[in-house]
Amino acid sequence: MTKQLNQKEVKLLSKMTKVSFLKTGYIHLVVATIALLFSIPFIWMILASLKTNAEISMTTWIPAKLQWDNYKEVFRVLPYAKFYWNSIFVACWVTFLQVFTSALAAFSFARLKWPGRDKVFLMYLGTMMLPGLVMMIPNYQIMIKFGLVDTMAGLIIPGAFSAFGTFLLRQFMLAIPASLDEAAEIDGATKWQLFWDVILPLCRPGLITLTIFTFLGAYRNLFWPLVMMKTVDKYTLPIGLLFFDSTRGNTTHLMMAAVTMSVIPMILVFVFLQKYLVKGIQLGAVKG
Amino acid sequence: MNSKKTKQLFTGIGFISPNICGFLVFTLVPLVFSMILAFTNWDLKLHNMFKPENTIQFVGFANFVRLFKDEYFLMYFGNTLFFMMGIPFGIAGSLGAAMLLNNNFRGLNNRVWKMLIVSAILAASLAVLMAVGLKATALTILITTVGGLMLIGGAVGGSTVYRTLFFLPCFTSGVAIFLLWKKMYSPVGPINIALAEPLNNLSKTVNGIEPSTVQIGFWLLFALMLLILAWRFKVINHKWRDAEIDSMSVILPTLFTCIPAYFFSKVSPVESVKWVPLTIAVVLLIACIINWIIKKQDFDSTPWKGHGGMIVGALVFMVAQFICIGLALVIYNLPEMATNGLEAPQWLADYYWAKPAIMIMSLWAGIGSNNMLLYLAGLSNVPPELYEAADIDGASGFQRFSSITWPQLAPVTFFIFIMSIMGGLQGGFATARTMTQGGPAGSTTTLSYYIYTEGFNTGRLGYASAIGWGLFALVFSITIFNWKFGSKYVND
Numbered sequence: 001m002t003k004q005l006n007q008k009e010v011k012l013l014s015k016m017t018k019v020s021f022l023k024t025g026y027i028h029l030v031v032a033t034i035a036l037l038f039s040i041p042f043i044w045m046i047l048a049s050l051k052t053n054a055e056i057s058m059t060t061w062i063p064a065k066l067q068w069d070n071y072k073e074v075f076r077v078l079p080y081a082k083f084y085w086n087s088i089f090v091a092c093w094v095t096f097l098q099v100f101t102s103a104l105a106a107f108s109f110a111r112l113k114w115p116g117r118d119k120v121f122l123m124y125l126g127t128m129m130l131p132g133l134v135m136m137i138p139n140y141q142i143m144i145k146f147g148l149v150d151t152m153a154g155l156i157i158p159g160a161f162s163a164f165g166t167f168l169l170r171q172f173m174l175a176i177p178a179s180l181d182e183a184a185e186i187d188g189a190t191k192w193q194l195f196w197d198v199i200l201p202l203c204r205p206g207l208i209t210l211t212i213f214t215f216l217g218a219y220r221n222l223f224w225p226l227v228m229m230k231t232v233d234k235y236t237l238p239i240g241l242l243f244f245d246s247t248r249g250n251t252t253h254l255m256m257a258a259v260t261m262s263v264i265p266m267i268l269v270f271v272f273l274q275k276y277l278v279k280g281i282q283l284g285a286v287k288g
Numbered sequence: 289m290n291s292k293k294t295k296q297l298f299t300g301i302g303f304i305s306p307n308i309c310g311f312l313v314f315t316l317v318p319l320v321f322s323m324i325l326a327f328t329n330w331d332l333k334l335h336n337m338f339k340p341e342n343t344i345q346f347v348g349f350a351n352f353v354r355l356f357k358d359e360y361f362l363m364y365f366g367n368t369l370f371f372m373m374g375i376p377f378g379i380a381g382s383l384g385a386a387m388l389l390n391n392n393f394r395g396l397n398n399r400v401w402k403m404l405i406v407s408a409i410l411a412a413s414l415a416v417l418m419a420v421g422l423k424a425t426a427l428t429i430l431i432t433t434v435g436g437l438m439l440i441g442g443a444v445g446g447s448t449v450y451r452t453l454f455f456l457p458c459f460t461s462g463v464a465i466f467l468l469w470k471k472m473y474s475p476v477g478p479i480n481i482a483l484a485e486p487l488n489n490l491s492k493t494v495n496g497i498e499p500s501t502v503q504i505g506f507w508l509l510f511a512l513m514l515l516i517l518a519w520r521f522k523v524i525n526h527k528w529r530d531a532e533i534d535s536m537s538v539i540l541p542t543l544f545t546c547i548p549a550y551f552f553s554k555v556s557p558v559e560s561v562k563w564v565p566l567t568i569a570v571v572l573l574i575a576c577i578i579n580w581i582i583k584k585q586d587f588d589s590t591p592w593k594g595h596g597g598m599i600v601g602a603l604v605f606m607v608a609q610f611i612c613i614g615l616a617l618v619i620y621n622l623p624e625m626a627t628n629g630l631e632a633p634q635w636l637a638d639y640y641w642a643k644p645a646i647m648i649m650s651l652w653a654g655i656g657s658n659n660m661l662l663y664l665a666g667l668s669n670v671p672p673e674l675y676e677a678a679d680i681d682g683a684s685g686f687q688r689f690s691s692i693t694w695p696q697l698a699p700v701t702f703f704i705f706i707m708s709i710m711g712g713l714q715g716g717f718a719t720a721r722t723m724t725q726g727g728p729a730g731s732t733t734t735l736s737y738y739i740y741t742e743g744f745n746t747g748r749l750g751y752a753s754a755i756g757w758g759l760f761a762l763v764f765s766i767t768i769f770n771w772k773f774g775s776k777y778v779n780d
Contacts, residue, residue: 027391028442034388035442035453036435038656042456043434044478045468057476061427105307114300115293120308127315131714131763133736134756137743138318138325161310191299220462222718227744238463242722245467252471259464266460271452278451281658282665 045263049256056252070257077248080258082233083240090152090225090236091218094159098214099207102165107195109166110173111181121170124163132223140227150230159218165210171283172206173199209280212273216266237262325753326351332747344750351754360730360738361755367643368734372712374647374654376604379704381655385454386663387693389447412436451664454656461653466722469649473635473723483632491626499623506557509616513548513609514565520545520605521572524598528576531585533594540595541602542573548609555613557620592772597698600705636724642732646719659704666700667693706770713763735759 048056049070051063074080108114109121139158140149148154176199184194200207222238229235235243241262244255270277301308329347355361441449457465472479494502524541527533549565556562633641674692683691694701716734720726726733726741733741735755743752 024392027388028439031388031391031450032435032439032442034385035438035450036431038454038457038652039434039438040431041465041468041472041652043431044472048471057481059481061478062430101307101310105304108300108303112296112300112303114296116297117300120304124311127311127319129764129767130315130319131756131760133714133717133739134322134753134760135315135318137749137753137756138321139314140744141321141749142313142318157310158314161307161314163311163315166307191303195303222463222721223740226721241463241467245470245722252474255467256471259468262464263460267456270455270459274448274452274455278661281661 042263045256045260048253049260051253053251053253067253070253071261074254074258074261077251077254078240078244078258079233079235080240080261083235083237084261086152086234086240087219087237090155090159091215093152093156094218095211095214097156097160098162098165099210101161102169102210103200103203103207104195105166106169106173107199110170111176111194111199112191124166128163128167136223136227143228149228150234152234154228155225155236158224159214159221162214165214168210168213168280168283169203169206172203176202205276205279208273209276209283212269212277213280216269219266322753322756325750326757327754328750330748330750332749347750351751352758354751355754355758361735361758363730364733364735364738367730367732368713368716370643371647371650371716371734372709373607373610374650375705375708375712376607378651378654378657379659379701379708380604381651382657382659382704383663383697383701385655386660386667389451389454389660389664390667391447451661454660456656457653458657463718463722465653466649466719470636470723473645475634475637479635480632487630487632491630494622494626494630502623503620505619505622506616509612509619510561513552513612513616514568516605516609516612517545517549517565517569518572520602521569521576523601525572525576525579527594527598528580529583529585533598534591535580536592537595537598538576541598544599544602544606545569545609546573548606548613551610552613555617557617600701636732637728639728639731642724642728646716646723646732649719659708662700662704663697666697670696702770706767709766709770710763713759713766 044061047061047063050066050068051070052067055063105124109117109124143149143154143158146154148157180198180202181194184198189197220238221236222242225236225239226242229239232240232243241255241258244258248254327346327348328344329350330344335344438449438453471477474480520541524533524538524545528535528538546566546569549569552565553562633645635641635645670693674696675688678688678692714736716732717736717740720732720734720737721740724732726737736759739752739755739759742748742755
């Protein structure tokens with residue numbers, strides 16, 4: 001009896017897995033096809049960056065001979081290495097400063113008690129709703145007053161403070177049990193020690209998430225560098241690419257090489273750090 | 289006690305002081321400054337160091353009055369709204385992508401090698417097929433190889449790999465990607481090269497058959513539009529009668545449903561049916577009202593009940609009706625256009641095609657966006673018991689979606705919808721600056737790009753600030769409206 005049942009079970013099970021196997025394979029096929037369709041522009045981008053300029057407007061997608069020299073050529077016709085360096089320099093500083101100031105503020109909002117704290121926090125949240133565009137004109141005038149136009153500092157300093165970062169890190173810090181604070185207090189830790197030695201290490205995922213967000217945000221920021229920077233040598237990548245387009249727009253093959261080089265770091269960042277990113281995006285929406 | 293509180297205050301303030309300093313200098317001061325600016329006539333062309341005799345003056349509400357009279361503002365606002373018609377498609381695409389990715393890819397995990405072999409064989413056979421049967425171009429082989437690699441990657445890594453691939457367009461989106469699309473849209477770019485042959489064939493086919501036969505397509509689409517119209521009224525009628533929605537919630541959805549009908553009366557190529565859709569709409573509306581008076585249910589009805597859901601539905605189907613009208617017009621004019629041979633559009637250089645071109649790109653980048661990730665998180669929070677119960681009841685796939693997935697995801701959809709509207713109203717700067725410079729003839733200039741050109745190109749700082757605040761007022765009021773009426777729908 002039991003044997004028969006087992007056989008029946010096995011049969012049923014094998015049938016079920018067969019169906020799910022087929023179904024899974026089918027879904028794999030559909031999803032992979034869609035993914036392929038999505039990546040066609042990327043495929044064209046890479047292929048075009050390996051063509052000669054004459055080949056670009058031909059019907060064939062594949063270059064007759066791979067022109068790897070296009071990539072070298074980009075660095076020759078433009079201060080592309082400078083753009084890269086400027087972008088990364090600005091992004092690193094913005095990230096470092098913003099994560100640091102945000103962590104400090106988030107600690108204050110999440111783990112300290114002081115009169116008026118929640119009111120100040122609400123005000124912070126409110127500023128997230130304000131349109132950034134409205135503030136750009138006065139901000140630019142402020143930069144003129146400080147003499148920071150066309151300087152790296154002018155790009156970095158306004159980016160060093162963020163209500164969003166404060167909000168995100170506060171979310172992470174609120175999740176840490178309050179008993180840790182009490183334990184630290186009993187051990188005689190100062191608030192700074194509590195912040196530096198206890199809370200910061202514990203919200204490392206949050207810090208990493210914010211780091212990636214901020215870095216990428218600064219890396220692809222268009223508006224502020226566009227307004228601020230006047231000297232070509234101080235351009236960041238996005239405005240450098242715009243400059244490329246306006247001065248040598250007809251050299252499509254070189255431009256695609258430049259575009260490829262500016263996109264690939266982002267792809268790498270995402271592939272390796274997506275765990276944190278996805279979590280951060282989903283957490284950032286919880287405020288709603 | 290008091291000194292302890294003071295100490296607490298000082299520690300608290302101490303920790304936020306770096307942030308608050310930046311907040312004051314770069315947020316609060318600019319905020320006040322720009323508010324003052326909006327009431328001045330500050331213009332860099334008039335007020336600069338070469339013309340010290342001109343002083344900046346307060347002009348009261350003059351800038352805002354000008355805003356209402358400014359025909360460019362209206363036009364650019366219209367452009368912004370036009371771009372926002374892509375939002376429902378983006379959201380629907382994100383939901384679809386999330387549902388695809390939410391499938392259980394892990395089922396094959398213990399058979400990784402099997403799957404590897406299967407997909408390798410698949411890729412190889414496809415490649416051979418392409419090489420033998422179709423044109424043996426290096427491109428087909430390359431594409432199949434890439435596709436095969438994706439399959440293999442997906443078989444090994446599961447949904448994470450696919451999620452990465454779906455998310456890449458959004459993630460890399462920026463100046464670089466806009467420039468890439470600008471090149472793809474160029475008259476000699478890959479899109480027009482690919483379109484040349486199908487269009488050529490199409491014009492040959494169209495020329496081969498009678499114009500009146502082609503115009504059947506026009507009538508079919510016309511009928512489809514009327515069907516959608518009638519169906520929307522049926523929905524309104526049922527929900528209103530059964531008190532699922534409040535009387536107040538009928539007004540705006542009805543209006544949205546009727547806008548395409550009104551639009552049709554303006555553009556209809558056939559004079560005799562010009563007023564048909566609008567007449568049908570009015571008749572149906574009257575029928576709805578009569579039906580409500582006679583048969584209305586006396587259930588409790590809070591004011592504005594069900595408003596958000598109805599508006600979302602009405603907007604989506606309004607866009608659908610507009611698409612019907614657009615396609616119908618194209619088909620009606622097709623025979624005439626085809627006599628000289630059809631040509632691919634000039635995309636970004638064409639007044640009418642520039643907006644759709646940018647919308648297509650945004651859709652490409654918008655489907656696998658943050659919205660998809662939010663939907664994925666939302667889907668993983670749907671209790672599986674609900675689906676099990678549905679399976680026991682023998683629910684169809686559509687029923688599972690319409691009565692479990694969609695209602696369960698309502699809060700996520702609502703959040704995405706609000707954020708998209710806020711983003712849409714303020715968006716379009718980067719694409720306009722990178723791809724079209726706002727042209728041709730201002731057809732891709734959105735409000736944010738208008739603020740940029742006014743503030744930083746023409747130097748009318750006062751007016752630019754006023755536009756900025758006008759835009760903010762718009763965003764703010766729409767958001768408040770959504771929260772007030774939409775959240776009721778979500779919480780129901």
